[in-house]
Amino acid sequence: MLIHQDMKMADVVHLNHHLLHVINRFGIQLGYGEKTVSQLCATHKVPLPFFLEIVNTFHDPSYFPLESLLQFKASRLIEYLQQTHSYYLEFRIPEIENYIQRLNNDSSFDEAIKVLLLDFFGQYSHELTVHINKEEQRVYPYVLALEQFLESERSDQEQLELLKAYSIHEYEEDHENVEDKLFDLKNIIIKYIPSPKDSRLLNLILHEIFELEKDLNNHQHIEDLILVPIVEKMEIELRKSTKRTK
Amino acid sequence: MSELVNILIIEPSYLVREGLKTLLTQTGLAFRVEETAVINGSFQKLVEKHQPRLVFINTLLLHSHWHGNRNKAPFQKLQIIGLTWSDVPEGVLSHCDFVLDITSSKAILMHHFVHFITKLGLINDEKGSESISERESDVLRLVALGYTNNEISERLFISVHTVMTHRKNITRKLGIKTVAGLTVYSILNKLVESGELKGRASASIE
Numbered sequence A: 001m002l003i004h005q006d007m008k009m010a011d012v013v014h015l016n017h018h019l020l021h022v023i024n025r026f027g028i029q030l031g032y033g034e035k036t037v038s039q040l041c042a043t044h045k046v047p048l049p050f051f052l053e054i055v056n057t058f059h060d061p062s063y064f065p066l067e068s069l070l071q072f073k074a075s076r077l078i079e080y081l082q083q084t085h086s087y088y089l090e091f092r093i094p095e096i097e098n099y100i101q102r103l104n105n106d107s108s109f110d111e112a113i114k115v116l117l118l119d120f121f122g123q124y125s126h127e128l129t130v131h132i133n134k135e136e137q138r139v140y141p142y143v144l145a146l147e148q149f150l151e152s153e154r155s156d157q158e159q160l161e162l163l164k165a166y167s168i169h170e171y172e173e174d175h176e177n178v179e180d181k182l183f184d185l186k187n188i189i190i191k192y193i194p195s196p197k198d199s200r201l202l203n204l205i206l207h208e209i210f211e212l213e214k215d216l217n218n219h220q221h222i223e224d225l226i227l228v229p230i231v232e233k234m235e236i237e238l239r240k241s242t243k244r245t246k
Numbered sequence B: 001m002s003e004l005v006n007i008l009i010i011e012p013s014y015l016v017r018e019g020l021k022t023l024l025t026q027t028g029l030a031f032r033v034e035e036t037a038v039i040n041g042s043f044q045k046l047v048e049k050h051q052p053r054l055v056f057i058n059t060l061l062l063h064s065h066w067h068g069n070r071n072k073a074p075f076q077k078l079q080i081i082g083l084t085w086s087d088v089p090e091g092v093l094s095h096c097d098f099v100l101d102i103t104s105s106k107a108i109l110m111h112h113f114v115h116f117i118t119k120l121g122l123i124n125d126e127k128g129s130e131s132i133s134e135r136e137s138d139v140l141r142l143v144a145l146g147y148t149n150n151e152i153s154e155r156l157f158i159s160v161h162t163v164m165t166h167r168k169n170i171t172r173k174l175g176i177k178t179v180a181g182l183t184v185y186s187i188l189n190k191l192v193e194s195g196e197l198k199g200r201a202s203a204s205i206e
């Protein structure tokens, strides 16, 4: 079932609680009362179609409304992607780290293995941080500048040259997958760790990793399948741009 | 872990696509699906892009989009399964490896699915429990210690190509893709000791 504007936000969460974090990224926090999706979007000044498409894409990965998502403004999309980044770096990653650290309380667990897991996860979080920094420092500013340029009435030659020097293809080509290490970590824990006396904490860690992986997958989809085509469209416009330079 | 089988579904009907996926899931096949309702551009381009092992395609679409040679790239390595619910358009049969009548009952459809999936060797029961061979564990040890493919090839007197084949098999069997992950595996299984990693540690972080 798809999520629509007249549903109560509370029912959306009952339908799929994985959406809680996604809803938060639009600035909509708990305590929905009886308000519907469209009412809450209006209160928080979130464009309703944008909210619906993003939430539904997450809710049902086979529902990927390319046509309508391509209508959205790049800056709007980037705002959402950035919210997602900070959710990973400020919340989810530290939380998993915390859980792994809590393994220390279990004395039946070999010290060396705790260190191994923490190290491995540390490497992963470093990798993810580098990936995100590259997007936020190089790619997103370019997209925002491009959007601004196309929206402004007049333009200066210098800016135009600057924009033409980069192309979203560069990003598309070396936009690497950030899930490989997570995938490995899952198998290491599921298959290869010496069986502990009590698996409950490890179960929790696994659960978190599965959630993060699902979220990253959706994020990557949005970057590759929505952001890139939107920017490609803007680049074509830029090349055709017959704007008079000052 | 066996490798995921790439499957491409080209079928206008959403209901039929969903039904196909449901049945495929029930066969126990580990697969990744790409689906499309229409062919934008050419069939060949689609196949080249997704590199499927199996293509399920509506026979009417196949009829109107077929320009190719079954014995030539990219068509020779894949299986084409035509979907039909009445008559098969003329000439299409020869392009298909199999034709599936979508009005058949679930039992018959499942029977066909399992038949051609096992015939193609896409489901193999032993692979799952297969553990790594002695040669593979030699390679794995060196990978874990941070050696490059070239270095491993020199040390073990095998070609770089063989090293790569071993690495592919190791990844498939263990379900671990990265060097860092393989290193953790090797330590847990005492193929290497953490002491040995010192000095090469930086190489093991890709």
Ligand SMILES: [Fe+2]
Pocket (backbone or CB within 6 Å): A081, A085, A132, A135, A219, A223
């Ligand atoms: Fe990102």
Ligand SMILES: [Fe+2]
Pocket (backbone or CB within 6 Å): A131, A135, A175, A220, A223
């Ligand atoms: Fe990314």
